[in-house]
Amino acid sequence: MKRRASIIGGVAAIAGSFVVFVIPFIFIILMAFKDKPQSALRDFSWPQGFHLWDNLVQVVTTRNWMMITAFINSALITVISVTLLVVLAAMVGFVLARRKTRMNGLIEFLILAGLMIPPAVVPTIWLMQGLKLFGTLHGMILIEVAYNLPFSIILYRAFVATIPRDLDEAAIIDGARPLDVFFRIILPMLWPVTVTNIVVQSVGIFNDFTNPLYYLPGNQNATVQLTLYNFQSQYNTSYNLLFTNILLITVPPLIVFLFFNRQIVAGMTAGAVKG
Amino acid sequence: MAGLEFKALHKTYGSVPVIKGVDLSVDHGEFVVFVGPSGCGKSTLLRMIAGLEDITSGELWIGDKLCNDVEPRDRGIAMVFQSYALYPHMTVYDNVGFGLKLARTDKAERDRKIRDAARILQMEALLDRKPSQLSGGQRQRVAIGRAIVRQPEVFLFDEPLSNLDAALRVDMRMELAKLHQDLGATMIYVTHDQVEAMTLADKIVVLNGGVVQQVGAPIDLYQRPANLFVAGFIGSPKMNFAEVTVQSIDGTMATVTSKDISSVSVAADTSRMSVGDTLTLGVRPHHLTLDASGTLVGGVSLVERLGNETNVSLKLPSGATWLVVLDGDHNLRGSQALQLAVDSSTVVLFDKTGQSLLAPR
Amino acid sequence: MASAPTTARSRPSTYPVWFFLPAAIIYSALFLAPTFASLYFSLTRWTLFNSVFIGFENFAQFFREPFLIQGLMNTVMYAVVTSSLKVVLGMGLALLLTSNIIARGYLRSVVFFPVLVSTVGVGITFTVLMHPTQGMINQGLALIGIKGPGWLTDPRLALYSVALVDVWKGVGLATVIYIAGLVAIPRDYYEAARIDGATAWQNFWHVTLPLSRPATATVITLSFIGGLRTFDLIWAMTKGGPGFASDTVASVIYKQYQAGFYGLSTAGNVVLFVLIGIIVVPLTMFLNRKQGHE
Numbered sequence: 001m002k003r004r005a006s007i008i009g010g011v012a013a014i015a016g017s018f019v020v021f022v023i024p025f026i027f028i029i030l031m032a033f034k035d036k037p038q039s040a041l042r043d044f045s046w047p048q049g050f051h052l053w054d055n056l057v058q059v060v061t062t063r064n065w066m067m068i069t070a071f072i073n074s075a076l077i078t079v080i081s082v083t084l085l086v087v088l089a090a091m092v093g094f095v096l097a098r099r100k101t102r103m104n105g106l107i108e109f110l111i112l113a114g115l116m117i118p119p120a121v122v123p124t125i126w127l128m129q130g131l132k133l134f135g136t137l138h139g140m141i142l143i144e145v146a147y148n149l150p151f152s153i154i155l156y157r158a159f160v161a162t163i164p165r166d167l168d169e170a171a172i173i174d175g176a177r178p179l180d181v182f183f184r185i186i187l188p189m190l191w192p193v194t195v196t197n198i199v200v201q202s203v204g205i206f207n208d209f210t211n212p213l214y215y216l217p218g219n220q221n222a223t224v225q226l227t228l229y230n231f232q233s234q235y236n237t238s239y240n241l242l243f244t245n246i247l248l249i250t251v252p253p254l255i256v257f258l259f260f261n262r263q264i265v266a267g268m269t270a271g272a273v274k275g
Numbered sequence: 276m277a278g279l280e281f282k283a284l285h286k287t288y289g290s291v292p293v294i295k296g297v298d299l300s301v302d303h304g305e306f307v308v309f310v311g312p313s314g315c316g317k318s319t320l321l322r323m324i325a326g327l328e329d330i331t332s333g334e335l336w337i338g339d340k341l342c343n344d345v346e347p348r349d350r351g352i353a354m355v356f357q358s359y360a361l362y363p364h365m366t367v368y369d370n371v372g373f374g375l376k377l378a379r380t381d382k383a384e385r386d387r388k389i390r391d392a393a394r395i396l397q398m399e400a401l402l403d404r405k406p407s408q409l410s411g412g413q414r415q416r417v418a419i420g421r422a423i424v425r426q427p428e429v430f431l432f433d434e435p436l437s438n439l440d441a442a443l444r445v446d447m448r449m450e451l452a453k454l455h456q457d458l459g460a461t462m463i464y465v466t467h468d469q470v471e472a473m474t475l476a477d478k479i480v481v482l483n484g485g486v487v488q489q490v491g492a493p494i495d496l497y498q499r500p501a502n503l504f505v506a507g508f509i510g511s512p513k514m515n516f517a518e519v520t521v522q523s524i525d526g527t528m529a530t531v532t533s534k535d536i537s538s539v540s541v542a543a544d545t546s547r548m549s550v551g552d553t554l555t556l557g558v559r560p561h562h563l564t565l566d567a568s569g570t571l572v573g574g575v576s577l578v579e580r581l582g583n584e585t586n587v588s589l590k591l592p593s594g595a596t597w598l599v600v601l602d603g604d605h606n607l608r609g610s611q612a613l614q615l616a617v618d619s620s621t622v623v624l625f626d627k628t629g630q631s632l633l634a635p636r
Numbered sequence: 637m638a639s640a641p642t643t644a645r646s647r648p649s650t651y652p653v654w655f656f657l658p659a660a661i662i663y664s665a666l667f668l669a670p671t672f673a674s675l676y677f678s679l680t681r682w683t684l685f686n687s688v689f690i691g692f693e694n695f696a697q698f699f700r701e702p703f704l705i706q707g708l709m710n711t712v713m714y715a716v717v718t719s720s721l722k723v724v725l726g727m728g729l730a731l732l733l734t735s736n737i738i739a740r741g742y743l744r745s746v747v748f749f750p751v752l753v754s755t756v757g758v759g760i761t762f763t764v765l766m767h768p769t770q771g772m773i774n775q776g777l778a779l780i781g782i783k784g785p786g787w788l789t790d791p792r793l794a795l796y797s798v799a800l801v802d803v804w805k806g807v808g809l810a811t812v813i814y815i816a817g818l819v820a821i822p823r824d825y826y827e828a829a830r831i832d833g834a835t836a837w838q839n840f841w842h843v844t845l846p847l848s849r850p851a852t853a854t855v856i857t858l859s860f861i862g863g864l865r866t867f868d869l870i871w872a873m874t875k876g877g878p879g880f881a882s883d884t885v886a887s888v889i890y891k892q893y894q895a896g897f898y899g900l901s902t903a904g905n906v907v908l909f910v911l912i913g914i915i916v917v918p919l920t921m922f923l924n925r926k927q928g929h930e
C-alpha cells in the first residue's frame with residue numbers, strides 16, 4: 001500500500017522533473033545538432049541530418065578561432081586563481097582558527113562584508129587602470145581571488161577548527177619549525193576541504209560572466225562566457241551555433257559534476273551554513 | 276644526563292595566576308608523577324617544561340641548561356599526549372620517524388631507529404598502517420614510539436592512559452614501568468589515577484591551586500602527609516576526618532577525644548600543641564577494624580560487598596559519616612551498630628591551619 | 637601585554653601573522669579600497685580622469701528619475717520573489733528527496749545540475765524557450781489549450797519571468813541546503829511526536845519546520861543577497877527591457893557605466909550596498925535571534 005504510493009509518487013516526480021529540468025537540456029542538445037534553417041524555427045523537433053560536427057567546427061573557428069582563445073583564457077584564469085585561492089585562503093583560515101587576537105573580530109567582519117557587499121565596479125576599474133591591471137589576464141585573476149577569498153577562508157577556517165591543536169604541539173615537540181607545522185601537518189590534512197574548494201570555486205570562476213564583462217574587455221581577452229554573444233544579433237542569430245556554443249561551455253561543469261558531485265554539494269552547503 | 280630544576284616558576288594567563296611559584300628538583304632517571312585536582316595546573320606545568328607555554332617568571336633548568344627561552348626541539352624532551360596526537364595522514368612508520376626526518380637524520384639511520392622503537396614496543400606489524408586503523412592501545416604505543424625514537428633525556432606524559440579501558444591501562448602501566456627501567460631516562464608524568472601514581476612514581480608531586488603541597492616518595496605521602504589536602508587527596512577511599520580535643524600530653528604521645536571516639540593516643544609533634552586545643556584527626560578507612568572493645572561506635576548506613584573487602588558507610592553519633600573498609604566479606608544489615616578499633620599507629624593529627632603534627636622521625 | 641617582559645622572546649610563531657598578508661593585500665587593494673573609494677566617487681561627476689564634487693546630486697537623480705526608481709523597486713521585488721520561491725520549493729523538494737521515494741539519486745542530480753551551468757547559457761536558452769509565439773513553453777501550453785503570455789515581452793511580466801528562471805537555476809542549491817538541514821534533525825523528535833499521535837501535517841509544522849530554521853535562514857540570506865545583486869541573468873534575458881520594465885540596480889549600474897556616467901553608476905553601487913545593508917543585516921539578525929530562542 002505504502003510502497004505503491006511511493007512508486008506512484010516517484011513516477012510523478014520523475015515525470016515532473018523530466019519536463020522541468022531535463023527537457024531544456026535536451027532542447028540545447030537537439031538545437032546543436034540542427035542546421036541553421038531548422039534551428040531558426042526554435043521548436044522541439046528531431047534534427048534533420050547530423051550537423052553537430054559542422055556546427056562545432058564553425059563555432060570553434062568563428063572570429064579567428066576566438067573560442068580556442070577564450071577556452072585558454074578561461075582555463076588560465078580558473079586554474080591560476082583557484083590555485084592562489086587555495087593557498088592564500090588556507091593560510092588565512094589556519095592562522096585565523098588558531099590564533100585568538102583582537103584582530104579576529106575585524107577580520108571576520110571583513111569576511112562577511114566580502115560575502116555580502118557587491119563590488120564597486122567603476123572605482124575598481126579606475127584603481128586597476130592605475131595599477132596597470134585593467135584588461136589584463138593577471139588583473140582578472142587577482143579580481144577573482146579577491147572576490148572569492150571570503151568563501152574559501154570560511155571553509156578552511158571551519159575545517160582547521162576541527163583539527164586538534166595537540167597535533168600542532170606534537171609536531172613542535174618533534175622539532176617542527178613554524179612553517180613545518182603548516183606545510184607538513186596542517187596542509188596535507190586539509191586535502192578534503194581543498195578538493196571542495198577547488199571544485200566549487202572553479203565552477204564559479206569558469207561560469208563568471210559579470211566580472212570579465214567589466215574588467216576584461218576586448219576580443220583577444222574574451223572568456224568562454226562572453227563567446228555566447230558571437231552568434232547573437234538582433235536580426236540574424238545563428239541558433240544552431242549559439243546552442244552548440246552553450247553545449248560546449250556546459251561540458252566542463254558537467255564533467256566536474258560527474259566526478260565531484262559529493263564535494264560540490266558538501267562544499268556549498270557547508271560554506272553556506274557557516275556563512 | 277639530565278635532571279631538572281625549577282626555581283620559583285610562575286605562569287599567569289592574562290592576569291590570572293595559574294602556577295604560583297614552583298620549586299622542585301628532579302634527579303636524572305627519576306620517575307616523577309604530578310597529581311592534583313582538575314584545574315590545579317598539572318598540564319600547565321608540564322607544558323612549561325615542554326616549551327609549549329611561556330614561562331612568566333622563574334627559571335627552568337634541564338640538565339645544566341637554562342631553558343626558559345629554548346625551543347622545544349632543543350630541550351631534549353619528548354611528550355606523549357592524552358589524545359595521542361598522531362598525524363592522521365601519515366603511516367605509523369612516518370609518525371614515528373617524523374621527528375627524525377625534521378632533524379634531517381639520514382635515511383638508513385632513521386630506518387634503524389624506527390625499527391628499534393617498533394621492536395621495543397612490539398608494534399613491528401603495525402608500521403604500514405594509518406592511525407585510523409589502530410586500536411586505542413596500539414595508538415598509545417605509537418605515541419610512545421614517537422617519543423622514544425628521539426632518545427630524549429626527559430619524557431613528558433600528560434594523562435597518557437586515561438583514554439584506555441581498565442584492563443589495558445593496567446598492561447600499559449606495567450609496560451611504562453619496564454620502559455623506564457630499560458631506558459633509564461627521566462620521566463615526568465601527569466595523572467588522575469591514584470594507582471598509577473603510587474605504582475609508577477619514584478617521587479610524587481602533589482599540586483593544588485598552582486602550589487606544590489608536598490613532594491615525596493609515594494609511601495611517604497600516604498603515611499606522612501604534610502597537610503590535610505595531601506592526606507585527603509592521596510589514598511582511596513578518602514581519609515576520614517574528625518574534630519578532636521587534646522585531653523592530655525605525655526612525652527611524644529597525645530591523647531585526643533571527640534564526640535565519636537572515646538579516646539585515642541597518637542604519636543605526634545607534641546611541641547606544637549597544648550591540652551585543650553582543637554585539632555583534626557585523620558583516620559584511613561583501611562585502618563579501622565571490628566573490635567568489641569573498640570573506641571568508635573556507629574550505625575551501618577550503606578554496605579558495598581566486594582568479596583575480598585567490605586565498604587561500610589558508618590553513621591557516627593555526632594552525625595558525621597565515616598567510611599570503613601573491612602577485610603573479607605561481612606554480611607552487615609542496615610542500621611546495625613558496629614564497634615571499631617582505631618589503629619592509632621597510623622592516624623595523623625592536623626593543626627588548625629591544616630598542617631600535620633607528625634612526630635619527627 | 638599580558639606576557640611579562642622577563643621572557644620577551646623573538647621566536648617566530650607557529651601561527652605567523654604574515655600568513656594574512658598576501659590575502660589581505662589582494663583583498664584590500666581590489667575590494668576594500670574600491671568600496672571605500674565608491675563612497676567618494678558616488679558624490680561626483682566623474683570621467684575617470686577628473687571628478688567634480690556634486691554632493692548628493694547622483695542620489696537625488698536616483699530617486700527622481702522614474703526608470704531609476706523602478707529599477708530599485710524591481711530589485712527588491714526580484715529578491716523577494718526569488719528567495720521566497722526558493723524557500724518554499726527548496727523545502728518541498730528536500731522533503732520529497734529525503735523521503736523514501738524511488739530514483740532519489742537521479743532526482744537530486746537533476747535538480748542540482750542547473751546550479752553548475754553557465755547563467756548566461758541558461759538565460760539564452762530560456763529566452764528562446766519563452767518566445768511568445770515560437771517558444772517551446774507557449775507551444776506546449778497551446779497543446780493543452782492555454783494561450784501562454786508574452787513572458788519576456790509583456791512589461792508587467794518580464795521581471796517575474798526572469799525571476800522564475802533564476803529559481804529554476806538556483807532551487808537546487810536551496811534544496812541541498814535543506815536536505816543537509818533535514819537529515820541533521822534527530823529521528824528521536826519524529827518518534828516522540830509519533831508516540832504523541834501527531835499527524836503528518838503536525839509533524840511538519842511542529843518538528844520539521846522549526847528544526848530546519850537554520851537552513852531556512854541560510855537559504856533566505858543567500859538567495860536574498862544573490863537576488864539583490866543579480867545582473868548576468870537579467871542581462872542575458874532582457875537587458876532590462878522591455879523599456880526599463882525589468883531593470884534592476886545592477887543592470888542600471890552597468891548601463892550607466894556603458895554610457896560613461898561613472899559617478900551615477902558608482903552611486904548605484906552605493907545604493908545597492910546600502911539596500912543590502914538595511915535589508916539583509918536586520919534580516920539575518922532576525923533569523924538568527926529566532927533560532928537562538930528555540
Ligand SMILES: Nc1ncnc2c1ncn2[C@@H]1O[C@H](COP(=O)(O)OP(=O)(O)OP(=O)(O)O)[C@@H](O)[C@H]1O
Nearest residue numbers: 288291293311312313314315316317318319320467
Ligand atoms: N590558555 C589558557 N588561558 C587561560 N587559562 C587557562 C589556559 N589554559 C589553562 N588555563 C587555566 O589554568 C588552570 C590550570 O589548567 P591545567 O590544564 O594546567 O589543569 P590540569 O591540572 O591539567 O587539569 P586537568 O586535570 O583537568 O587536566 C585551569 O584553571 C585553567 O582554566
Ligand SMILES: [Mg+2]
Nearest residue numbers: 317318319433
Ligand atoms: Mg591536564
